[in-house]
Amino acid sequence: MKVAFLAAPEGVEQIELTDPWEAVTGAGGTARLVSTEGGSIQAFHHLDKAGTFPVDQTVTEASVPEYDGLVLPGGVANPDFLRMNERAVAFVKEFCEAGKPVAAICHAPWTLVEADVVRGRTLTSFPSLRTDIRNAGGTWVDQQVQICEAGRFTLITSRRPDDLKAFDEAFLREFSKVSA
Template sequence: MAQRLEGKTIAVLATDGFEQVELTKPVEALKEAGATVEIVSDKSGAIQGFNHFDKGQTVQVDRTLSDADAGRYDGLVLPGGAHNPDTLRINQQARDFVRAFFTQNKPVAAICHAPWILIDAGVAEGRRMTSYKTIRKDLENAGAEVVDEQVVVDDGLVTSRDPDDLPAFCAKMIEEFAEGRHSQGRSAGRGETPSAPH
């Protein structure tokens, strides 16, 4: 039923403190659909996952941000967890990496707290999105249209609220990645505007 993603390479941007199932389930779904998946991080080696407040498994990093080029990927996944996106949102390389996917009109999927990164990357304004309930006001303040739905798709951007939404999130993520670039130009305009460092 799911579209096949053979020949596509997807980046998963995460660091210590990611919510484990929000990384492992999308990666599993992507690989089952035939995609090549690379874990990109602000550090090399392994990153620590969490099951809410408890330490979970570690995941091996495939490529550091300093060596990552958005141009070589067909899509981007941003897992949640409170600490993970809070660390990445203040990292200039992470913000630039994320913003490049919007500039290049490539699909992006973000779940739970991950839309925090989109706020700091300057790409949330004008977007219809959802997120974990505690950061919805942040999204509204950044100019996003925030709704309480299990999965929201807006011009190549897929967002969901929490791990309970993972089945719907993964299905829409694969659908958007299979579709590929979104050529409306809407994403590009928003991605290029906030080019100056924050």
């Protein structure tokens, strides 16, 4: 299993990047960090700077066919930055159009809203996104993890860092169906 993690140069919530990353590598998969710029990204613990992580590929270098799935970690600034980058939004949309599973946690569904891929889908997120998701044609639910198989691709969403264990288990199960 080869998984792309899409994060902006600054603003990703560190635990929402590292915990799913460790779940992928712990399951024997390959995790690759994709960003809008090369070099490294600056992660955060809420509003405080945390670690930095090296970028493996930029969104202009990365190609959807080389991956089995996409993880969108949250943080408030991360998806807000990504949704303003046309190539990042296109990269997300390409995963969906290719029928590959996408997992998003916390504020990450903002990028999905921008990619116009939530219409007709049921998902969860940090509660402050509920209106954005509804306005984009999705159904918002307050659940630890939500798996939506409607349409062409499977969407796995979760609310917050407290839900990471369930989120990791759900997306690993769905991603393994693709790489099998």
